[in-house]
Amino acid sequence: MSILLRGGTLVDGTGAAATPGDVLVVGDRVAQVGRVDEVPADCRVLDCAGLVVSPGFIDPHTHDDAAVLRPGALDGKLAQGVTTVVVGNCGIGLPPVRLIPGQAPPPPLNLLGTAAAFAYPDYPSYLQALREAALQVNVAVLGGHSALRVACCADWHKPASRHEIDAMAARLDEGLACGLAGFSTGLAYPTAIAAPTAEVTALARVSARRHKPFAIHLRDEYDGVWDALTEAFEIARDSQAFLLLSHQKTAGPRQRGRARELLDRIDDAARDLPLALDAYPYDAGSTVLDAESVRQSREVLVTWSVPHPELAGRTLSEAATALNLPLDLAIPALQPAGAAYFHMDPADVRQILTHPRCMVGSDGLPEDTCPHPRLFGAFARFLGTWVRDLQLVGLPEAVRKVTSLPAEVFALSDRGVLRAGARADVAVWSRTEFADRATWTHPRQLAVGMRWVLVNGCVAWSPRGSGEAGGQVVGG
Numbered sequence: 305m306s307i308l309l310r311g312g313t314l315v316d317g318t319g320a321a322a323t324p325g326d327v328l329v330v331g332d333r334v335a336q337v338g339r340v341d342e343v344p345a346d347c348r349v350l351d352c353a354g355l356v357v358s359p360g361f362i363d364p365h366t367h368d369d370a371a372v373l374r375p376g377a378l379d380g381k382l383a384q385g386v387t388t389v390v391v392g393n394c395g396i397g398l399p400p401v402r403l404i405p406g407q408a409p410p411p412p413l414n415l416l417g418t419a420a421a422f423a424y425p426d427y428p429s430y431l432q433a434l435r436e437a438a439l440q441v442n443v444a445v446l447g448g449h450s451a452l453r454v455a456c457c458a459d460w461h462k463p464a465s466r467h468e469i470d471a472m473a474a475r476l477d478e479g480l481a482c483g484l485a486g487f488s489t490g491l492a493y494p495t496a497i498a499a500p501t502a503e504v505t506a507l508a509r510v511s512a513r514r515h516k517p518f519a520i521h522l523r524d525e526y527d528g529v530w531d532a533l534t535e536a537f538e539i540a541r542d543s544q545a546f547l548l549l550s551h552q553k554t555a556g557p558r559q560r561g562r563a564r565e566l567l568d569r570i571d572d573a574a575r576d577l578p579l580a581l582d583a584y585p586y587d588a589g590s591t592v593l594d595a596e597s598v599r600q601s602r603e604v605l606v607t608w609s610v611p612h613p614e615l616a617g618r619t620l621s622e623a624a625t626a627l628n629l630p631l632d633l634a635i636p637a638l639q640p641a642g643a644a645y646f647h648m649d650p651a652d653v654r655q656i657l658t659h660p661r662c663m664v665g666s667d668g669l670p671e672d673t674c675p676h677p678r679l680f681g682a683f684a685r686f687l688g689t690w691v692r693d694l695q696l697v698g699l700p701e702a703v704r705k706v707t708s709l710p711a712e713v714f715a716l717s718d719r720g721v722l723r724a725g726a727r728a729d730v731a732v733w734s735r736t737e738f739a740d741r742a743t744w745t746h747p748r749q750l751a752v753g754m755r756w757v758l759v760n761g762c763v764a765w766s767p768r769g770s771g772e773a774g775g776q777v778v779g780g
């Protein structure tokens with residue numbers, strides 16, 4: 305089976321200037337890039353005149369851990385040109401958590417769903433389930449620190465004992481041996497905040513030994529971000545792991561306008577530390593509902609609530625009014641719950657996301673009742689509003705940030721670049737039409753302008769919608 309993408313504008317993912325040309329795909333590989341004169345017999349020809357042909361996009365920061373196993377659940381990503389997602393971020397993951405009957409997953413693990421989603425007692429069983437599933441996109445899996453702590457520690461409110469660290473390291477190493485793409489932590493969360501730096505370093509070292517990265521959601525994303533960054537650098541230095549700073553931001557009223565200073569700190573560290581960062585093109589974050597994030601935000605939206613599902617999509621003040629409670633009592637009344645926090649400055653977000661080491665990571669939360677629009681919009685908003693309309697970065701550099709840069713970070717050596725011999729993950733899109741449609745009130749609206757998406761040579765997206773499931777487990 306071969307497919308000829310004829311007459312497009314090729315943006316190859318390396319950062320090189322766009323060139324007119326064709327791309328020939330044979331089986332799951334790119335066979336030829338440039339001018340293709342000899343068309344194989346029974347080759348399907350797609351007319352790409354007026355369209356950009358680029359590598360498929362890699363979303364390095366997702367919480368699609370359960371969603372990737374549900375048919376059709378990744379349509380919102382395919383409509384944005386995403387061909388690979390990295391799951392297991394922020395220390396949050398399904399394996400190797402085992403819950404006792406009736407036990408709810410503790411926050412933030414509950415961002416991935418209810419107890420029923422936690423059906424994998426170890427990494428091999430989850431990776432096997434992925435390999436047997438009809439995956440719409442490629443999936444790379446990080447082993448999550450909080451998931452390991454909940455599985456291996458008698459009391460995760462305390463630092464892990466030597467014995468518990470050994471147990472977590474053994475679980476993680478077993479996972480890395482059979483296909484995990486790295487290790488992640490989220491030290492701001494209740495399930496991990498008790499972990500001392502040395503505990504994280506011990507686990508990051510397990511990842512480093514297998515030449516895999518270490519992703520960190522910092523211990524503090526507000527006023528303590530500076531010390532938290534120092535801790536991340538220390539862990540990376542001591543463990544020798546490639547450092548990935550997750551959803552990097554300056555947040556809260558007192559850190560407003562300090563993105564340049566933050567990036568200077570990161571650039572300083574990068575002189576002797578291999579590192580990258582990810583961010584999403586919005587001035588609001590989203591995670592579980594917590595009082596400190598509420599205090600740091602100018603506006604808060606409820607994204608889900610178990611006792612009050614009807615309040616999802618309302619502001620926290622509206623929810624409090626509906627419950628007839630003051631704000632500080634509405635927070636516990638809504639739990640377990642999630643929220644979106646307007647706590648960033650748009651200029652800071654732009655500065656961070658346009659940094660050459662920064663990738664676009666959606667950080668979307670597909671299980672939320674009313675998710676942050678980044679889930680369905682991050683890539684379209686970046687390439688549409690930011691790159692085409694505002695021209696914050698040029699097109700070749702923008703495409704590099706969503707293709708070869710994440711491919712390098714996760715060592716996906718045959719993806720992220722359009723070249724002969726690479727895996728055929730390809731996005732074909734209209735530069736003028738590509739736009740996000742997801743809003744705060746209608747967050748699950750598909751992006752528009754993506755014409756065809758190939759995943760390992762399979763037509764995963766076309767003007768008719770989703771098609772073949774060609775995804776594989778990658779990054780192991």
Ligand SMILES: [Zn+2]
Pocket residue numbers: 393394490521550551
């Ligand atoms: Zn996070």
